[in-house]
Amino acid sequence: MMIKKIILSLMIIAAVGATGVSATRALLNDSAVLGTSTFSTGTVDLQISSTNGNSFTDGPVPGFTDTLNPGTSKNYSVWLKNATPDVDFSLNGHALNVVLSPGITTTFIKIAFTKVADDGSAIVGAPTVLKTMTLWAGGDPFGSTFNLAANTAQRYKMNVSLDDSAPAGSFSFDFQFTGTQVIPPSPTPTPTP
Amino acid sequence: MKNIFKTVAIIVVLFFGLCLFVLSIHIGGWRVFIVKSGSMEPTIHTGSMVISRYTHPSLLKTHDIITFVGPTKEREFITHRITKITDTNEYISIKTKGDKNNAEDVWDVPGGSVVGKVLAVIPYIGYVLAFAQSKIGILLFILIPSIFILVEEVSFIISVLRKKHTDHLKGSTFLMIMLLVGTFLSPQPTYSLLSDSALISGNRFTVTAGKNLPRTTVTPTMKPTITPTPIQACKDGNEDTNDEDDQGEDEQ
Numbered sequence: 001m002m003i004k005k006i007i008l009s010l011m012i013i014a015a016v017g018a019t020g021v022s023a024t025r026a027l028l029n030d031s032a033v034l035g036t037s038t039f040s041t042g043t044v045d046l047q048i049s050s051t052n053g054n055s056f057t058d059g060p061v062p063g064f065t066d067t068l069n070p071g072t073s074k075n076y077s078v079w080l081k082n083a084t085p086d087v088d089f090s091l092n093g094h095a096l097n098v099v100l101s102p103g104i105t106t107t108f109i110k111i112a113f114t115k116v117a118d119d120g121s122a123i124v125g126a127p128t129v130l131k132t133m134t135l136w137a138g139g140d141p142f143g144s145t146f147n148l149a150a151n152t153a154q155r156y157k158m159n160v161s162l163d164d165s166a167p168a169g170s171f172s173f174d175f176q177f178t179g180t181q182v183i184p185p186s187p188t189p190t191p192t193p
Numbered sequence: 194m195k196n197i198f199k200t201v202a203i204i205v206v207l208f209f210g211l212c213l214f215v216l217s218i219h220i221g222g223w224r225v226f227i228v229k230s231g232s233m234e235p236t237i238h239t240g241s242m243v244i245s246r247y248t249h250p251s252l253l254k255t256h257d258i259i260t261f262v263g264p265t266k267e268r269e270f271i272t273h274r275i276t277k278i279t280d281t282n283e284y285i286s287i288k289t290k291g292d293k294n295n296a297e298d299v300w301d302v303p304g305g306s307v308v309g310k311v312l313a314v315i316p317y318i319g320y321v322l323a324f325a326q327s328k329i330g331i332l333l334f335i336l337i338p339s340i341f342i343l344v345e346e347v348s349f350i351i352s353v354l355r356k357k358h359t360d361h362l363k364g365s366t367f368l369m370i371m372l373l374v375g376t377f378l379s380p381q382p383t384y385s386l387l388s389d390s391a392l393i394s395g396n397r398f399t400v401t402a403g404k405n406l407p408r409t410t411v412t413p414t415m416k417p418t419i420t421p422t423p424i425q426a427c428k429d430g431n432e433d434t435n436d437e438d439d440q441g442e443d444e445q
Contacts, residue, residue: 005353009346016346020339039323040230040387041239043293048391058389063396070402078393087387090265092299096392104400139299162400172397178299180388181230183269 038184045083046148046179053079053118053155063174064160070108071164077120078113080177081153089148089179093129095136096176101169106133108163109171113142113156120155130159133173147182222247224309226260226270226383227319232291233258233272233385237311240319243272243383245309250285253278258311259289260383264300270308270383273298296390 047056050064056079064076082089093113098106112130117123127145148154224245231239236258245260253259255275263269273289276297285304290297324330 002353006350009350009353013343013346016339016342020336020343024336038229038382039239039320042231044387044389046389046391048393050393058391060392060394063393065395065397066399067401068398069400080391084387089388094299101400141299160396160398162398166400168400168402170397170399172395174395175393176296176390177392178296178388178390180299181232181384181386183263183265183384183386 040087040181043084044087044089044179044181046089046177047081047083048177049079049081050077053153056081056083056153060174068160068162070162070166073110073159073161076158076160077116078156078158079153080148080156080179082148082150082179084150086150088150088182090144090182091142091146091148092139092178092180093131093136093142094139094176094178095133096174098133098137098171098173100171103167104169104171106137108166109133110159110161110163111136111175112159112161113146114159115146116155116157118155120157136175137173148179222309224260224381226272226381227322228272228385229319229382230384230387232293232387233274234293236274236292237272237314237385238316239385240317240323242315242318242322243311244313244315245272245311247308248310250278250287250304250307251280253287253307253310259287259302260308260311261287261289261302262306262308263384264302264306268381270381272311272383272385291385291387294388296388298386298388 045058048059048061049056050061066074068074080091093111095111100106110130110132112128114128115123115126127143129142129146131140224247226243226245228237228239228241228243237243243258243260248257248259253275255278257275258272259275260270260272263271271289273291275287276290277288279286279288287302287304287307288297289302325334
């Protein structure tokens with residue numbers, strides 16, 4: 001009976017000792033798994049402007065009305081602002097309520113977005129995302145190069161182009177931008193020597 | 194009376210520890226996650242622990258809350274509510290949304306990405322675990338209790354060897370073992386990703402010159418310097434222009 005008690009105690013000592021050693025190594029190597037700083041609370045806010053970079057709104061903002069002939073394209077400016085203090089956004093575009101006159105298909109229409117400077121001038125090497133209305137109508141990501149950091153605003157050149165084989169007619173659409181929280185990178189534990 | 198209280202405490206502690214252990218090793222499709230963001234509030238607050246169990250996608254229903262593998266990163270899990278299920282004979286596609294978000298998620302979740310249906314939520318426990326795994330937490334929850342337990346066990350062995358009666362395995366010891374178990378269980382994080390949308394409403398374009406018709410050249414009222422840019426959106430090698438503040442600048 002006495003030996004059983006001692007063996008049980010020794011097992012507890014071994015288990016707790018191993019735990020203590022592991023904990024000490026984790027402490028020294030700074031390899032905490034969960035960090036309180038990585039919890040995201042509160043709300044996020046993506047704001048938009050189609051007129052200037054000073055007056056943002058939660059939207060919707062009025063769209064662009066224009067004439068576009070086959071084989072041509074036109075540029076417009078759009079500003080997006082991530083008004084959230086601590087969450088970065090990945091951007092997704094979605095063309096909604098797409099209405100096409102007979103003969104015009106979604107493959108004829110292309111919409112491109114390019115990051116530009118605040119004054120509208122081109123930025124060398126700035127990323128561009130170019131997709132047909134077919135893709136935008138299904139909702140499509142801009143890609144990580146378009147991620148919008150917390151508390152920042154960005155001006156974009158929106159280029160709408162029409163294939164030169166398109167017939168006369170008209171088309172209309174809404175365009176929805178969605179900012180989705182970017183998952184913060186996991187902490188990288190320091191390798192144990 | 195004292196013995197009854199002690200027995201009940203030990204049973205509760207062991208039951209709790211066993212449950213956590215079973216959940217942590219995914220027996221029977223059960224999983225636990227710590228929710229690290231708040232798009233499912235008020236149903237699931239940030240810092241909650243969610244307990245989910247694998248459910249075949251064909252058995253899921255709209256309004257169920259599911260945890261699934263994120264579309265962008267492997268081993269990243271997202272917990273959101275189902276808004277729509279498209280079930281063909283060969284493929285199940287699920288649309289999801291955070292309760293707090295104003296739009297559906299931008300992705301379609303394949304049925305095969307579903308990890309489980311959320312069955313229970315324990316609020317705030319994630320903060321406790323996160324604190325327990327911080328430096329101060331490791332010190333408070335692991336090192337100090339470890340030393341306490343070691344001292345107690347060694348003194349117990351000494352007392353047994355001296356043939357003195359002593360009370361082994363006190364409630365405090367079990368409590369500390371529970372803390373050790375709880376601390377070293379590292380539930381994976383799941384994200385209720387926050388999102389927000391903004392809309393440009395009513396873009397309208399008139400196409401006046403159709404196919405095989407002579408094109409009308411529209412001369413912009415103010416034409417800034419043309420500079421080549423990386424974009425090649427137009428056919429016929431049309432150059433894009435720096436539009437400055439002019440909206441709707443035509444390009445030929």
